[in-house]
Amino acid sequence: MKKLILVIGAVLAIASCVEKNAKKPEYGNPTLETIMTRYSVRSYTGQKVSKEQIDTLLRAGMAAPSGMNLQPWRFVVVTDTTTMKAMTPWGADTWIAAGTVIVVCGDTLDNKGQSNKLWEMDCSAVTENILLAAKSMGLGAVWNAAYPWDEFYHMTQKALGLPENIIPMSIIPVGYEQGSEEPKQKYDQSKIHFEKW
DSSP states (O other): OHHHHHHHHHHHHHHHHHHHHSOOOSSSSHHHHHHHHOOOOOOBOOOOOOHHHHHHHHHHHTTSOOGGGOOOEEEEEEOOHHHHHHTOSSOOHHHHHHOEEEEEEEESBOTTSSBOTTHHHHHHHHHHHHHHHHHHTTOEEOOEEOTTOHHHHHHHHHHHTOOTTEEEEEEEEEEOBSSOOOOOOOOOGGGOOSSOO
16 A cells, blocks of 8 residues: 555656646747747758648738738749759858748739839738748748848849849748757837837
C-alpha cells in the first residue's frame, strides 16, 4: 500500500512539473497569439510549400481592407531560381532556400485609369495578412520591401515582365523555418498618447 501511495505521489509530482513547464498561450486568443509571436524568418529548410498553402496565403492576403474597395493588389508567385536572382541586386539566397516567393504588387491606376493614391496602404495590409497567415500555418516568412527602392523594384518589374503601372511593393519568401527565434518585444508605452500629443 505504501508503494502504491509513493507511486501515485511521484506521478502527481511529475504531472505538476510538466503542467508548470508546458507553454500556455500568453494572450488566450489564437489571433492575438499569432500577431504577438510573429517574427521575420530568414533561414529555411528547403522543404517546399504546397500549392494549397500558397492558395490559402493569397486568399488571406486578399481579405485585407482596401481604400474605396479598389483592391489594387496583384500577385506573382515565383519558384524559379533564375527569376529570383534576376529580381534583386542583393542576392536571392534566402528566397531560393525558402523555395517560393510571393510578390505583392500594386496597380497604381484605379478602374477609371486615374491615379490610385491608396495602393501602398492596401498592399501593406495585404503583406501583413500574408505574414500572419504564414505564421498561423506553421510557415516562416519575411517582408522584403521592393518599393520604394528604385533599383530594386525596377529590377523586379523587368524580371517579372510587369506593366509600368504595376509596382512590386513587397517580396515575401515563404517556407519552413530552419531553427527558431523569439519574437522581438516592440511594445513601448512612451510612444502612446491619449487625447493629445
